[in-house]
Amino acid sequence: MTAPFRLFGAELSPYSVKVRSYLRYKGLEFEWIERSNTRQEEFSRYAKLPLAPVLVDADENVLQDSTPMIEALERQYAEPALNPEEPTLAFVSALLEDYADEWLNKAMFHYRWTYPEDQQSAAKRIVQMLFEGAEAPEGVEETVRARMVGRLHHVGSSPETAPIIEGSFNRLLELVENLLGARAFLFGARPCLADFGLAAQLRQLLSDPTPGALIKARAPKTIAWIERMESPVAQGAFASLDDLRPALVDILRHEVAGAYLVWMAANAQGVADDAQTVSVEIAGATFTQKPQRYAAKALAELKRKRALVLDDALAALLGETGCDAFLLDDGDEADEAEADDGESED
Numbered sequence: 529m530t531a532p533f534r535l536f537g538a539e540l541s542p543y544s545v546k547v548r549s550y551l552r553y554k555g556l557e558f559e560w561i562e563r564s565n566t567r568q569e570e571f572s573r574y575a576k577l578p579l580a581p582v583l584v585d586a587d588e589n590v591l592q593d594s595t596p597m598i599e600a601l602e603r604q605y606a607e608p609a610l611n612p613e614e615p616t617l618a619f620v621s622a623l624l625e626d627y628a629d630e631w632l633n634k635a636m637f638h639y640r641w642t643y644p645e646d647q648q649s650a651a652k653r654i655v656q657m658l659f660e661g662a663e664a665p666e667g668v669e670e671t672v673r674a675r676m677v678g679r680l681h682h683v684g685s686s687p688e689t690a691p692i693i694e695g696s697f698n699r700l701l702e703l704v705e706n707l708l709g710a711r712a713f714l715f716g717a718r719p720c721l722a723d724f725g726l727a728a729q730l731r732q733l734l735s736d737p738t739p740g741a742l743i744k745a746r747a748p749k750t751i752a753w754i755e756r757m758e759s760p761v762a763q764g765a766f767a768s769l770d771d772l773r774p775a776l777v778d779i780l781r782h783e784v785a786g787a788y789l790v791w792m793a794a795n796a797q798g799v800a801d802d803a804q805t806v807s808v809e810i811a812g813a814t815f816t817q818k819p820q821r822y823a824a825k826a827l828a829e830l831k832r833k834r835a836l837v838l839d840d841a842l843a844a845l846l847g848e849t850g851c852d853a854f855l856l857d858d859g860d861e862a863d864e865a866e867a868d869d870g871e872s873e874d
Contacts, residue, residue, distance in 0.1 A: 533558035536571045537581040540653055540735075542636060543594040543629070544581040546728035550598050552759045553719060554605050564660045595629065598721065610721055612766040616842040617715055619833065620776060623784060623851070624714075625725030626830055630823050631788035632729040635697040638685040639739040641676045646736045648673070684817030692815050696787045697739065701747045703783060704730075707775040708749045712756060715772060717764030719757065727757035769841060777849055785850035791815060792827045793854045799824040831855055 535551065535558050537544025551558045563571055563580050574590045575582045583591045591597040602610050611618040640650045651673040655664045680686070685693060704714075704726065713719045714726070731754050733739040743750060769776075787810050798806035798819035807816040834846075834855040846852040 532556075532586055534561055534584045535559065535581055536561045536563055536567070536574070536584070538563050538654075538657060540650060540657070540732065541580045542633065542728040542732045545731060546724045547581045547583065547594050547597055549728065549757055549760060550601070550610075550724050553608065553610075553724075553761070554601070556601075556605065562657055562660075565658050566660065595625065595725075598724070608718065608762045610719075612715055612720060614766075614769050614841075615837050615839045616769050616845060617720070617766065617772070619837050619839075619842055620780070620845070621715065621720040621722040622833060623830065624722035624779070626826055627784050627788045628722075628725035628729045630792065630826055631696070631783075632700065632726065634683040634685065635693050635700075635739070636729050636732045637683045638680065638690065638693045639697075639733060640736050641673075641680055642685060642690065643738045646738050647677060649737055651676070681818065682820075684815060686816075689813075689815050689817070692787075692810050692813050695811055696783065697733070698742070700779075700783055701743060701750065703775070703779040705747050705749050707772070707779060708753055709775070711767065712763050713753065713760070716767035718762035718766060719760045720766070723753075723757060723760070727754050730754055731757070769845075773845065776845065780845070780849035780851055785854065787811065789851060789854040792823060795819050796824040796827050827854075831857070 533551065533556060535544070535548060537548060537560065539545065539562070548558075548560060561567055561570075571580075571582065572578070574584050576590075576592055579592065581592070581594060581597070583597055591600060598610075611621065640646050648669075651669045654672050655669050658664070659668075707714055711717065714723050730743070730750060734743050734751065734754055790810055791806075791808055794806050794808035797803075799821055803819055805816055806819050807814055809815075834852075843852065846855065
């Protein structure tokens with residue numbers, strides 16, 4: 529693909545702003561096109577699915593789905609580097625990005641469409657985008673609001689699951705603050721894939737009244753980092769695994785393994801069984817939702833990537849935190865044990 533690009537997206541779409549931030553980081557020329565009513569026909573001409581973002585290059589090639597989009601661009605535009613050289617950090621970065629896309633998004637959607645003040649704020653902003661700031665017909669905001677509230681079940685948000693979703697979000701705030709420390713980005717002095725995924729979701733949460741107030745009260749480093757991720761610039765090298773490991777252990781154990789991968793594994797089994805609902809225990813409570821086929825595919829892709837990394841440091845980190853219990857099949861565990869035995873004999 530060659531620049532310039534057109535990126536069809538929305539300010540209230542975390543996946544859209546994730547790709548926009550990435551394009552800015554890479555210094556790629558692009559036109560940001562809001563998905564307004566006047567641009568809907570153009571958007572529909574390119575979109576295989578009615579979902580933002582959609583990226584179109586100068587030759588009319590189209591990419592959709594933010595993570596494969598970034599991965600495809602990364603193969604062509606290697607600098608500035610997105611992935612740490614240490615294989616453990618590179619995989620953990622991808623794991624955290626998927627956590628953001630598939631789990632943290634639940635908190636984003638939950639807060640936005642559960643609380644009245646947040647509903648009103650988001651509906652107003654969506655209508656302003658659709659009508660490009662012009663006066664909208666009476667009742668449009670309420671129509672948008674009702675439609676989106678009616679979709680809460682798609683992310684598993686309900687009065688019963690609200691404490692789980694909100695507890696997870698509050699844990700994450702503390703964990704991200706700790707991971708950032710005095711660093712400009714999560715893994716050091718330049719952003720990795722995890723930065724783009726997590727910052728995009730947290731940027732949306734910061735923009736909404738209820739979760740925004742929580743972030744402002746508890747996470748000043750996170751706010752500065754979210755702002756930095758609007759147009760990120762590499763300021764130096766990635767940190768080492770040794771420097772990052774204590775904070776990574778915490779976030780991997782308590783959020784990635786303890787919430788996200790528990791749900792992802794149960795969801796994948798539910799999809800395989802063609803179940804109507806999936807129930808799984810998270811933080812001592814029951815989380816229930818309809819199975820999501822896309823999330824099952826995402827877990828399969830993560831497991832594929834994990835199987836490719838035969839690295840002792842990664843095995844130790846993911847074993848200690850409980851992640852590999854979900855990411856490695858029995859056969860993978862046996863293969864890795866044999867590889868470790870061979871290395872120890874040398």
